[in-house]
Every structure is written in structure tokens, then in C-alpha cells.
Amino acid sequence: MKVLIAEDDSHICQGLQDLLAGEGYCTIAAFDGEQALQLFEREQPDFVLLDIMMPRRDGYQVCREIRQRNAHVPVIFISAKSEELDRVVGLELGADDYIMKPFGTREVIARIRAVTRRCFSQREPAELPVAFTMADLLIDPAELRARRGSEQIELSLRDIKILALLHANPGKVISRDVLYDHAWGRAYLPSSRTLDQHISKLRKSIEHDPARPTIIQTVHGVGYRYDG
Amino acid sequence: MRSKILIPLLLIVLLPLLLLSLAAWRLVQSERAALAHQVQSLVAAQLQNVDDTLQNYFQRKQQQLDTALTELARVLNQSTASAIEPVLDRYNREQPGVRQLFVLTARNERLYPPAQLNPQEQRFMTRSAAFWDNLSALQQNRPAAPAPADTPSSLLSRSAAVSKTGPADDLMHNQGWYIWQWGTQTHLIYWRWDQQQRVWGIELDPSYLLAELIAVLPATSADASAAARLQLQDANGTVLYQWGDYQPASQQRPLLLRPLSHPLGSWSLSYFAPALTLGRSQLWLISLAAITAVGLALGLLAWFLYREHQRELRLAQQRVNFVNQVSHELKTPLTNIRMYAELLEDRLDTVLEDEPHTGDVGTPQRYLAVIVSESQRLSRLINNVLSFAGWQKNRLALRPRPAVVDEVIGTAVETFRPLLAAKQIGMTLHLQAPQQVSLDPDVLEQILNNLLGNVEKYVAAGGQVTLASWQRGEQSFIRLQDDGPGIPARERQRIFEPFYRLGSALTEGVSGAGLGLTISRELARLHGGDLALEPTPVGACFLLRISALPEIAP
Numbered sequence: 087m088k089v090l091i092a093e094d095d096s097h098i099c100q101g102l103q104d105l106l107a108g109e110g111y112c113t114i115a116a117f118d119g120e121q122a123l124q125l126f127e128r129e130q131p132d133f134v135l136l137d138i139m140m141p142r143r144d145g146y147q148v149c150r151e152i153r154q155r156n157a158h159v160p161v162i163f164i165s166a167k168s169e170e171l172d173r174v175v176g177l178e179l180g181a182d183d184y185i186m187k188p189f190g191t192r193e194v195i196a197r198i199r200a201v202t203r204r205c206f207s208q209r210e211p212a213e214l215p216v217a218f219t220m221a222d223l224l225i226d227p228a229e230l231r232a233r234r235g236s237e238q239i240e241l242s243l244r245d246i247k248i249l250a251l252l253h254a255n256p257g258k259v260i261s262r263d264v265l266y267d268h269a270w271g272r273a274y275l276p277s278s279r280t281l282d283q284h285i286s287k288l289r290k291s292i293e294h295d296p297a298r299p300t301i302i303q304t305v306h307g308v309g310y311r312y313d314g
Numbered sequence: 315m316r317s318k319i320l321i322p323l324l325l326i327v328l329l330p331l332l333l334l335s336l337a338a339w340r341l342v343q344s345e346r347a348a349l350a351h352q353v354q355s356l357v358a359a360q361l362q363n364v365d366d367t368l369q370n371y372f373q374r375k376q377q378q379l380d381t382a383l384t385e386l387a388r389v390l391n392q393s394t395a396s397a398i399e400p401v402l403d404r405y406n407r408e409q410p411g412v413r414q415l416f417v418l419t420a421r422n423e424r425l426y427p428p429a430q431l432n433p434q435e436q437r438f439m440t441r442s443a444a445f446w447d448n449l450s451a452l453q454q455n456r457p458a459a460p461a462p463a464d465t466p467s468s469l470l471s472r473s474a475a476v477s478k479t480g481p482a483d484d485l486m487h488n489q490g491w492y493i494w495q496w497g498t499q500t501h502l503i504y505w506r507w508d509q510q511q512r513v514w515g516i517e518l519d520p521s522y523l524l525a526e527l528i529a530v531l532p533a534t535s536a537d538a539s540a541a542a543r544l545q546l547q548d549a550n551g552t553v554l555y556q557w558g559d560y561q562p563a564s565q566q567r568p569l570l571l572r573p574l575s576h577p578l579g580s581w582s583l584s585y586f587a588p589a590l591t592l593g594r595s596q597l598w599l600i601s602l603a604a605i606t607a608v609g610l611a612l613g614l615l616a617w618f619l620y621r622e623h624q625r626e627l628r629l630a631q632q633r634v635n636f637v638n639q640v641s642h643e644l645k646t647p648l649t650n651i652r653m654y655a656e657l658l659e660d661r662l663d664t665v666l667e668d669e670p671h672t673g674d675v676g677t678p679q680r681y682l683a684v685i686v687s688e689s690q691r692l693s694r695l696i697n698n699v700l701s702f703a704g705w706q707k708n709r710l711a712l713r714p715r716p717a718v719v720d721e722v723i724g725t726a727v728e729t730f731r732p733l734l735a736a737k738q739i740g741m742t743l744h745l746q747a748p749q750q751v752s753l754d755p756d757v758l759e760q761i762l763n764n765l766l767g768n769v770e771k772y773v774a775a776g777g778q779v780t781l782a783s784w785q786r787g788e789q790s791f792i793r794l795q796d797d798g799p800g801i802p803a804r805e806r807q808r809i810f811e812p813f814y815r816l817g818s819a820l821t822e823g824v825s826g827a828g829l830g831l832t833i834s835r836e837l838a839r840l841h842g843g844d845l846a847l848e849p850t851p852v853g854a855c856f857l858l859r860i861s862a863l864p865e866i867a868p
Binding site: 095097101102104105108166186187188189190191192193194196 | 642645646648649651652653656657660686689692693696725728729
């Protein structure tokens with residue numbers, strides 16, 4: 087999934103990119119309103135994070151332009167302007183949500199996931215990724231969730247990608263390079279620990295006992311395996 | 315704002331002016347009344363003076379007539395009626411001012427003029443018919459007769475006025491004036507009894523009498539000092555004589571009108587003078603000048619106060635704007651600090667996972683947790699300051715949308731979980747508000763953040779906090795109970811006041827602006843509810859109530 091981030095503060099922009107990348111999103115950054123519109127035209131992102139106070143064109147104008155070209159793409163405003171007027175204007179322009187500075191990473195992730203679910207729900211049923219089961223887990227990619235009985239487990243886009251690849255090849259060992267390419271993309275420089283750390287984190291949320299995993303097995307020196 | 319100050323300022327200026335004008339008006343009124351009274355008494359004294367002059371004249375006249383009549387009576391006593399007749403004739407004819415002499419016997423028979431009347435006497439009889447008709451009344455007054463009736467004829471008045479200075483007691487009731495109107499003239503008869511109970515009477519010549527009266531009165535233009543006009547009027551209102559320099563208008567009413575004393579009681583004296591205006595206008599001028607001066611002074615004062623007030627307002631506005639600006643500017647660096655700290659925390663979690671946990675409190679996670687919690691605290695403070703500024707400007711507003719109370723509580727609790735865990739404060743949740751209602755989740759979260767922030771600040775390590783939620787109809791309730799030091803009873807009302815903080819050892823060394831509870835209560839009230847402190851045996855217990863709001867569709 088491709089996300090356009092338009093934010094003139096470079097640190098915030100970089101931080102958001104890291105945060106979203108960690109979730110498994112592909113990000114494009116723009117530092118002013120004009121650039122944001124150009125990138126929107128060229129890259130056709132799945133949704134947009136828009137700062138309001140930006141040089142050349144402010145977030146409201148960008149949002150209006152985007153709405154004229156594509157009525158459905160979700161837009162989230164990020165702003166330090168928390169006064170009522172700004173919020174009303176933002177939402178009336180057709181923004182789906184807004185995040186007020188200063189924000190926490192968990193808040194951003196929660197809102198991004200909520201918007202992602204909405205993106206999926208707007209697609210045709212045929213285009214939706216199909217839910218699948220792994221052991222006693224029911225994984226619903228469109229919901230970014232897994233279910234075990236009544237328990238709900240929140241998953242990131244990247245978690246889903248990893249689990250989907252493992253599920254598609256039961257009993258086979260998937261090498262770390264293949265997994266990495268699949269879940270991160272070739273653009274990223276491979277780091278030997280990044281994948282392992284991510285698997286470790288994923289195990290914490292889906293395994294009964296993360297120390298003795300049953301869903302994602304480690305094949306030392308090669309990669310990971312799902313036994314079906 | 316502008317009109318709020320203008321009204322009291324206007325009152326400050328107008329009220330004293332109004333009171334002053336009223337006082338000045340009253341002063342002028344009373345001054346005028348006093349002056350009028352003074353003039354009246356002066357005029358009255360002057361008229362009294364004139365009256366006294368006339369009284370003196372009548373007294374002199376009476377004495378003169380008494381002497382003459384007594385002498386005639388003595389002559390009659392020494393001779394016969396026929397012998398006396400020429401004497402009386404001569405007196406009648408030659409005495410100036412005497413128009414007709416008459417004498418009646420004790421039995422009211424006419425002794426003089428004799429039975430055969432000449433034409434002049436005949437006219438007298440006709441003219442004085444009223445007197446003869448009243449003879450019986452005169453009869454009752456005879457000295458030898460029994461005590462006279464208390465009410466003699468009004469026309470036959472005994473000479474009370476004269477008696478005041480009358481010569482002898484036995485003469486008291488033995489003389490008098492008879493006045494009547496005949497034609498256009500006033501006629502006077504002076505009568506008296508002699509020792510033989512005969513009635514002696516003299517009709518005075520009206521023209522002669524008037525001439526004599528005028529002679530005792532001041533000359534026509536004698537009283538030049540006062541511009542006034544005095545008039546002597548007879549019973550018909552005909553002006554008989556007037557003096558003084560003032561020329562009254564034709565319809566002008568007299569300043570004072572006073573009847574003369576007896577015997578000319580039907581005549582009157584009038585006093586005319588120009589209206590008194592000079593003193594009045596001067597007083598008005600002084601009052602007007604005073605009022606103008608005071609008004610000017612007050613107006614200047616009010617203007618000065620107003621300008622000062624406007625300046626204060628502008629300064630306050632500038633301060634608020636400055637605070638707003640700075641608060642906004644603070645947000646960007648704060649966002650970065652918080653975001654990067656959280657990103658690093660997340661990264662460290664995975665990086666350090668495999669390494670053996672040393673149990674050392676100085677781990678990088680700990681440091682980061684402090685950075686995160688402090689940046690959260692700073693976020694709360696900034697949000698409260700901005701809300702407070704908005705509240706002061708009446709610009710707080712809600713943005714209701716569908717939300718679940720328990721989920722909002724969950725978000726707030728998640729933010730605070732690491733902080734509370736670090737202080738080993740246990741948290742119990744009884745969340746029973748799962749229905750989706752229309753509310754402003756940002757506002758609810760801000761309130762909860764403030765309450766949980768207080769728990770984190772004031773509850774001692776190892777404490778407990780219980781958070782319960784429930785719904786009843788349109789209203790959602792959240793109760794937050796802790797086992798901290800609580801709030802003393804006398805402080806209960808004040809904790810919601812802006813900038814108020816509990817003054818005790820408890821709050822020392824704990825940061826805070828004293829805005830959290832103020833803003834939380836205002837936001838709760840804005841949300842159709844309230845935030846209240848519940849009585850509880852231990853710790854503090856806050857009950858938050860909010861109402862579902864009609865949704866404003868974006």
C-alpha cells in the first residue's frame with residue numbers, strides 16, 4: 087500500500103515515513119503543497135497524510151484538489167491547529183480523519199490502520215484478499231486482524247504479508263531473502279536482524295508461547311517455515 | 315466587551331450630573347419661593363402702612379366729629395328745638411365735608427332735619443333709605459336698653475376698629491360708622507348717642523372724603539425708589555387713586571390685594587410690580603456653569619478610564635495571542651521528541667530482546683520512557699492552555715461524531731499504562747459503556763488524560779486506581795477512584811478554579827499549571843454533563859458525566 091506524506095517539517099516527515107514503513111506501507115514524501123499534488127498525480131497513492139500549514143499550497147487547498155481528481159482516496163490531516171474552525175474546515179473538505187500534533191506513534195498507527203480497513207472495505211469484493219487460517223488463527227487481511235476464538239489480534243500490513251507468504255507455502259522453508267523481498271521490497275537495504283526482530287515481535291502477538299513457536303518455525307541458517 | 319464598559323462609564327458621568335441638576339433645580343425653586351415670600355411680606359407691610367395711615371385719618375376725623383356733635387348736643391340741651399334749628403342749619407351748611415346732619419330723639423323720631431324737608435334733605439332721605447330701614451337695629455344698641463343682641467346688623471357695625479384707640483369706655487358702643495353704596499359712590503354716616511339718648515349723625519361728603527384721603531396718601535409719583543404701583547379701589551373695583559412709577563399691563567394681576575380696615579372694609583388696596591426674574595436667572599446661570607464644569611470633569615475622567623481599559627484589553631488580547639502562538643509553535647518540536655522517542659523505544663524493544671535482562675534501572679528503555687512521559691505531560695499542558703485560551707474567548711466548541719466511550723477510555727489508559735506501571739500503581743477497569751454514541755472523543759480523551767495525569771502525579775507508588783464506566787440513556791458516566799491522599803473538604807470547591815492548586819506539602823515539587831480540572835469541568839459542561847468530586851472515605855473520586863450530542867455531519 088502506497089502512502090503520500092505531505093509535511094514541511096523534515097523531522098516529522100521522516101519520522102512518519104519510518105513509522106509507516108515499519109507497519110509495511112510504501113511511503114512517498116512531499117515537502118510542500120505543489121509537490122504533494124505532483125506526487126499524487128504520478129504515484130496514485132492509496133491514501134494521503136496532509137499537513138495543513140505548508141508552503142506554496144496549504145493542506146486545505148491540496149485536499150480540495152485531490153477531491154476533485156479522486157473522490158475516494160482517504161485523506162488524513164495532520165495539524166498543530168487544533169481550533170474548532172480548522173477541524174470543521176478540514177472535515178468539510180472531505181478529510182477522513184485528522185491527527186493533532188503532538189501525536190504519539192500508537193495513535194498514528196491506530197488511525198492509519200483504521201483508514202486502511204476503510205480502503206479495503208471500499209474495494210470490490212473480488213479484489214479483497216481472502217481470509218485464511220493458520221493453526222487456530224483466523225487471519226483476515228482486509229481487517230488487519232487475526233482471531234483466536236473471541237480474542238482479537240491487531241496485525242500490521244507487513245505481518246499479514248509475512249503470514250500470507252508462509253501460509254501459501256505450507257511445509258516449505260522460505261528463505262530470509264525471499265521473505266524480506268516480499269515483505270519489505272527490494273528498495274530496502276537488507277539488514278540481517280530486521281527480519282528476525284520483526285518475526286520475534288510477530289510471534290509475541292500470535293503465538294501461545296513465543297519461546298516455543300508453533301505457527302512460525304525457525305529453520306536455522308535458512309529462513310522460516312509454516313507447517314500447515 | 316466594548317459596551318460592557320461603556321454602560322458603567324456613562325452611568326458614572328450621567329448619574330452625578332442628573333443629581334446635581336436636580337439639586338440645582340430644587341435650590342432655584344426654594345430660592346424663588348423665599349424671594350417671593352420676602353417680597354410678599356414687604357408689600358404686605360407697605361400696604362399695612364397705607365392702611366394705618368387711613369386708619370389714623372379716620373380716627374382724627376372721628377375725634378373731630380365727636381367734638382362738633384358734643385358741642386351741638388350741649389347747645390341743644392340749653393335751648394329749644396326751634397332755637398337750635400338755625401344753629402344746626404348753619405353747621406350743616408358751613409361745615410366742610412359735612413353733607414347732611416341729622417338728629418333723632420330717643421324714640422327714633424327725627425328732630426333734625428325738621429318735618430318740612432327741603433329738596434336737598436329730600437335727596438338725603440332717598441339716598442340713605444338703607445340707613446333708615448335699619449334704625450331698629452340701631453335702637454337695640456342704645457346704652458340704656460338691655461344688653462344688645464350679640465349679632466347686630468352687619469351694616470351697623472359698632473366701631474370696633476376705633477374702639478381700640480377709643481377715648482372713653484362709656485363711648486365704646488355709643489358711636490359708629492354706617493357705610494353704604496349709592497349709585498357709583500360710597501357713602502359714610504358717622505353717628506353717636508348723646509346723654510339724652512338722642513342719635514346724632516353726619517353724612518360725609520364722598521368727594522370731600524376722597525380728597526381728604528388722597529391728601530394723606532403719598533403723591534402720585536412720590537415713591538420713586540421702588541418700581542411699583544399702588545391702587546386704591548372702591549367696592550365696584552373702580553380705581554379711585556393710584557401712585558407709584560410702575561405702569562402695570564392691562565391684564566396684569568396685582569402682586570398683593572388687601573381690603574382696607576373698617577370703616578372702608580369694602581375698599582381695597584392693590585400692589586403691582588414687575589415679575590421677579592433677575593435673581594432667578596442669575597442662580598440658573600451659576601448652577602448651569604457648575605453642572606457643566608462637573609460634567610466636563612467627569613467626562614474627561616470617563617474618557618481616561620475608557621482609554622485605559624481599552625489599552626488593557628488590547629494588551630490582554632496580545633498576551634492571549636502570544637500564548638496561542640507559542641503553544642502552537644511548541645507542538646512541532648514536541649511531536650518530534652515524542653515520535654522519535656517512541657520509535658526508538660520500539661526499536662530497542664526488538665534490538666535488546668535477545669540480550670539478557672540485567673534488571674538495571676538505567677536501561678535505555680527507561681530513559682526513553684521518561685522522555686515519552688514528559689513529552690506527553692507537555693502535550694497535556696499545551697492542550698489545556700489552548701483550551702483555556704479558547705474558553706476565555708468563548709471559542710470552545712465540540713465536534714461530535716460516533717464513538718464508543720470504552721474505546722476512548724482504552725486509548726487514554728494505554729497512554730498512561732507504562733507511566734502507572736513505572737510507579738507500580740495498579741489499575742482496575744470496569745468498562746460497561748460499549749454502545750456507540752455521538753460525542754467528541756478528543757474532548758473526552760483530554761478530560762481523561764487530565765484525571766489520569768493527576769493520578770500519576772499524586773497517588774503514591776503502589777497505589778490503586780479504579781476506572782468504571784456505564785451508560786444510562788443518553789448519558790455516559792465514568793468514575794475514577796484512587797486511594798491517594800485525597801482532597802481536603804475545604805478545598806473541594808476551589809480545585810475547579812483556574813490556576814488553583816492545593817497548597818500543601820503534597821503539591822510541592824509536582825509540576826502543574828492549575829488548569830487541568832478547570833478545563834476538564836468546562837469541557838464536560840460543554841458536553842452537556844459535569845465533572846464533580848464525589849465524597850469518598852479514602853483518596854479522591856471523580857465522577858464524569860457527558861451527554862450524547864446531536865451529530866453534526868461533516
